[in-house]
Amino acid sequence: MESTQKKSSPRPVNKGDRIKQIFALVSMVSFGGSAIFGVVSLFSSGLSSQHQQKSAPVAVSQESLLAAQERGYQAVLQREPQNQTALEGLANVRLQMNNKVGAIEPLEKLVKLNPNRADYKALLGQVRQQKEGKK
Template sequence: MQKKSNRWFIWVFVVVAVVALVGFSFGSIFDSLLSSRPSPSPTVPTPGTTPTPPVVSDIEKKNLKDLENGYLQILEKEPDNPDALRGLAEARSQMIKIGLKTEKDLLDPLEKLVELNPEQTQYQVLLAQTLQKTGKRESAAQTYRSILATEPGNMDALQGFVNLLVEQQRPSAATELLQTTLKNAPQANQVKPNSINESAVQLLLGQVYATQRQFDQAVGVYDKLIAKDPNDFRPVFAKAILLREQGKTKEADILFNSAEKLAPGQYKDQIKAAAQKPNETPEASPSSQSPSASPQPSPSSTPGTPE
């Protein structure tokens, strides 16, 4: 049972690492949507570690509480004030990071923002992800389905829904969702060019296969992506992690090196960290700048900026 648990953690890491490395994280979506400040670079976790909460002074905590109270006072008089709702959601998201609030505290402002801005699917994605974190999985699934019904190529919603299905031990449903998306992509892209990024969907499909230890299928997906675009570091990196999990360390090391050479500069340190063997200590390196700003490796559009 312990061995199975460890394997599951490793493949969750595969998904998180690849997703974070291409700037495809809900955290970055939330920061960029609700804040005018640049988002920090998503961090690639290493197996066996958990993120360390930031150290925040009492003054900073008090400032966040005062900020929250200020927005609440505005909303008492103007319950539909969009700036106050966004400000409240952002303040509470920062408070969640330091343990002053929980995800449940985000539901009210996000639900209101979705109600007031039904055309902005970013709010719906954030609401779905928050519902998922708070255990309201069916409500989260309904929200994801609603987004994908009108935007089948919305990678944020697709990623979230796939994660939810895998969490629910429904990998076949996740695979079917992605295969259906790929099947419908040519027609959808004729109607609206580039509305579904087939390479990004295939990369996600490979990760689902990997989490289920369907190695041949996963390698097949990655090999097709590599053949399609030899300069795309993402499938090379994903295949490297998969081969290392299979014990094929020499082949994996070759691919890690290739991925590092192919990747833009801001990703190289993260690839090095992910490539470290369990008994090795990664060298300290400066943090990368915002991956979501890079034009090359975005999963939402290759190349281009995330839509």
């Protein structure tokens, strides 16, 4: 009787079938990931466009921009007191703000650091003259 009954044994998996299974699994994971990415990007772009439409444009005044620049130059000068770019920027910003008295100090430092620069000397002279003219 034993000879007529076949024992059911698991069929051995050959290499080709195993590769097909792995390929199918990778394909499903890739498709699922790209689908999820597409849906997420769709919703996020929709939400961001709604957010942009709702936010009102903020008007920034020229005075507040100049004040922010002034604070930035002052912060640099606290770390590097002889930074010529920051000194020049501070002097220019203060002149734009019509702060002649405040522009004198950085201009004096620039003249001291660069005694051969005639433009710094001339500007310092003009600012001092304008300051005295207002007294």
